[in-house]
Amino acid sequence: MILGIVWGLWHLPLFFMKGQDIYHNIPIFWFIFGTVFxxxxxxxxxxxxxxxxxxxxxxxxxxxxxxxxxxxxGTKLGGLISVILNVCVVIIVLIIWGPKSxxxxxxxxxxxxxANKRLYYASLxxxxxxxxxxxxxxxxxxxxxx
Numbered sequence: 332m333i334l335g336i337v338w339g340l341w342h343l344p345l346f347f348m349k350g351q352d353i354y355h356n357i358p359i360f361w362f363i364f365g366t367v368f369x370x371x372x373x374x375x376x377x378x379x380x381x382x383x384x385x386x387x388x389x390x391x392x393x394x395x396x397x398x399x400x401x402x403x404x405g406t407k408l409g410g411l412i413s414v415i416l417n418v419c420v421v422i423i424v425l426i427i428w429g430p431k432s433x434x435x436x437x438x439x440x441x442x443x444x445x446a447n448k449r450l451y452y453a454s455l456x457x458x459x460x461x462x463x464x465x466x467x468x469x470x471x472x473x474x475x476x477x
Contacts, residue, residue: 334374335367342366353398357410368417369394371433375424378435
């Protein structure tokens with residue numbers, strides 16, 4: 332959780348830069364709240380892919396790419412839904428794999444999923460999240476026309 336707070340504060344200057352609609356449409360508190368939950372997902376991916384920085388890097392890159400391809404976060408509703416989705420995905424991960432999957436492997440006695448399967452499921456969850464962003468973008472564009 333400390334990592335998520337620090338990560339959220341790292342992005343603080345973007346809230347004061349022109350042209351950063353993603354950051355202007357969500358309150359700083361909610362953004363940091365979202366980064367806390369994203370850092371939980373990053374930790375889960377890192378710990379369950381044999382400590383692969385590449386897996387975390389790909390997850391982060393696809394997330395950033397999704398924000399540019401589906402600019403739903405440029406709206407106030409999109410920012411709120413993004414935070415809610417982050418919380419939901421963390422809850423799903425915790426329900427399916429449990430809180431012990433957030434701990435490094437040397438502390439876990441039983442592994443019922445291989446690292447490749449965990450990476451597959453993480454990418455599947457993220458693609459669902461990206462699809463929702465795409466739907467939000469379509470909805471937002473339809474509302475803009477009206």
